[in-house]
Amino acid sequence: MTKSEEAPLISARDLRKSFGHVEVLRGVTLDVGRGEVVAIIGPSGSGKTTLIRTLNALETIDDGEITVDGICLQRATGGRLEKLDRRRIRDARRELGMVFQRFNLFPHLTALGNVMCAPHSVNGTSRNECESHARTLLEQMGLADRADNYPHQLSGGQQQRVAIARALAMKPKAMLFDEVTSALDPELVGEVLKVMRDLAEQGMTMVIVTHEMRFAQRVADRIIVMDKGSIIESGSPEQIFTQPKETRTATFLHAVLHPDDM
Amino acid sequence: MPTFDELEAWLPRLLHGMVFTVQITVGAFVLAVVLGLVVAVLRLSPRRRLVYIPATIYVEVLRGTPLILQLFFAYFALPSAGLRLSPVVAAILGLGLNTSAYLSEVFRGAILGVDKGQWEASEALAMTWLGMMRHTILPQAFRSAIPPTGNYAISLFKDSALASTVSVSELLFTGQVIGSETFKYMQVYLVIGLLYLALSYPTSRAVLRLERRLDLSNRTPTPRRPRRDLAAANSGS
Numbered sequence: 260m261t262k263s264e265e266a267p268l269i270s271a272r273d274l275r276k277s278f279g280h281v282e283v284l285r286g287v288t289l290d291v292g293r294g295e296v297v298a299i300i301g302p303s304g305s306g307k308t309t310l311i312r313t314l315n316a317l318e319t320i321d322d323g324e325i326t327v328d329g330i331c332l333q334r335a336t337g338g339r340l341e342k343l344d345r346r347r348i349r350d351a352r353r354e355l356g357m358v359f360q361r362f363n364l365f366p367h368l369t370a371l372g373n374v375m376c377a378p379h380s381v382n383g384t385s386r387n388e389c390e391s392h393a394r395t396l397l398e399q400m401g402l403a404d405r406a407d408n409y410p411h412q413l414s415g416g417q418q419q420r421v422a423i424a425r426a427l428a429m430k431p432k433a434m435l436f437d438e439v440t441s442a443l444d445p446e447l448v449g450e451v452l453k454v455m456r457d458l459a460e461q462g463m464t465m466v467i468v469t470h471e472m473r474f475a476q477r478v479a480d481r482i483i484v485m486d487k488g489s490i491i492e493s494g495s496p497e498q499i500f501t502q503p504k505e506t507r508t509a510t511f512l513h514a515v516l517h518p519d520d521m
Numbered sequence: 522m523p524t525f526d527e528l529e530a531w532l533p534r535l536l537h538g539m540v541f542t543v544q545i546t547v548g549a550f551v552l553a554v555v556l557g558l559v560v561a562v563l564r565l566s567p568r569r570r571l572v573y574i575p576a577t578i579y580v581e582v583l584r585g586t587p588l589i590l591q592l593f594f595a596y597f598a599l600p601s602a603g604l605r606l607s608p609v610v611a612a613i614l615g616l617g618l619n620t621s622a623y624l625s626e627v628f629r630g631a632i633l634g635v636d637k638g639q640w641e642a643s644e645a646l647a648m649t650w651l652g653m654m655r656h657t658i659l660p661q662a663f664r665s666a667i668p669p670t671g672n673y674a675i676s677l678f679k680d681s682a683l684a685s686t687v688s689v690s691e692l693l694f695t696g697q698v699i700g701s702e703t704f705k706y707m708q709v710y711l712v713i714g715l716l717y718l719a720l721s722y723p724t725s726r727a728v729l730r731l732e733r734r735l736d737l738s739n740r741t742p743t744p745r746r747p748r749r750d751l752a753a754a755n756s757g758s
Binding site for chain 2: 355359361364366376411422
């Protein structure tokens with residue numbers, strides 16, 4: 260872990276989660292340090308998406324504990340979730356921006372409206388202040404001229420960049436990315452990865468669930484490999500990609516990096 | 522068809538009755554929308570039983586008993602419980618409560634029909650429940666609720682004729698009076714039918730127009746400098 264003296268920004272202890280009889284998380288422990296970029300990779304159905312969704316309580320847990328910046332977001336023992344104050348959950352969520360696979364932009368609001376909406380309603384920031392901040396963010400995303408467009412008038416890549424700006428507008432301490440390029444046409448993937456790389460370079464703490472292996476290799480400080488609901492391996496990109504300890508990691512990477520080789 | 526003289530004699534009275542018809546319809550509709558929205562929200566989650574159960578009973582009772590019985594109850598039965606309502610108020614109350622039960626189901630369906638991703642995005646942005654309703658969920662639910670709500674509004678307009686049974690001298694009631702004076706029922710009822718149509722048809726066209734105007738996929742690209750921008754620039758600083 261980088262910057263090990265400080266307490267981790269996000270800390271997940273021994274998470275367990277089942278959907279019916281299927282155990283999707285089998286005791287997952289994960290710490291994310293401040294400024295750290297963690298990429299979670301693994302075959303589909305390995306629990307990556309469920310894991311990242313528990314980190315901001317979009318998914319509840321059956322067992323374990325999640326703390327974000329010292330705030331307990333959810334805690335459960337033996338399938339019983341402790342009832343936590345909704346305000347505390349919101350406090351924790353305020354520190355975490357989330358970007359989804361399917362963008363989930365608000366269709367009735369313009370790009371600018373999407374970015375302004377939450378800071379205005381949650382933090383009570385004045386309209387003018389929200390708007391100028393939102394315009395700055397859209398500009399950073401290369402979308403200054405798209406501020407007045409509605410989501411359906413934007414390409415997938417543009418929509419996803421608006422979604423990133425929307426999450427950043429809350430000034431989060433960390434960003435969660437859940438397969439954010441999986442729903443994009445291949446030629447639009449690059450523009451989204453670029454703004455993510457910029458964010459990482461600016462020191463944003465990031466948790467990224469992704470299938471883009473080269474991107475993970477370039478941007479992440481640490482790679483986490485999941486399979487069947489457990490973390491099977493965790494290490495630096497060089498180590499994971501060049502000398503994986505687990506055969507399952509090697510098999511998975513080979514399948515993803517050489518799909519025509521099967 | 523009625524003669525010109527007959528029309529000239531009837532129309533002022535019929536139009537006077539129509540004023541009551543419109544009054545009752547508008548009053549009951551406003552009541553129904555407000556109550557319907559409240560009941561819909563109370564019934565969003567069956568797990569919140571303390572509000573869900575009473576709200577469900579409200580809906581089932583109002584949908585499961587005849588509207589005319591509810592009107593009679595409001596006008597003839599409530600006085601014996603010490604509540605004496607004027608005919609118009611009783612009609613607005615009866616029709617409004619009845620329609621609110623149906624509208625609450627429309628609204629509930631529209632709210633729950635908003636894509637799950639929209640709720641998650643709002644939650645992930647740390648929005649409060651009220652903030653979500655106001656800024657992200659209801660504006661979308663509102664759009665899908667318009668066509669069925671318009672239908673209920675028109676059917677409420679026609680059902681307002683039932684107010685004649687609690688002695689409101691609305692359009693139908695006035696017509697019956699004229700009919701019993703002149704025995705020209707055929708002509709009177711034809712005129713009344715046309716008068717109802719003269720209001721309900723434009724209303725249904727207006728609902729359709731509203732629906733089209735709010736349809737997001739029809740929305741044309743916005744101009745570079747939208748009006749809101751200019752307004753904000755003028756009012757701010």
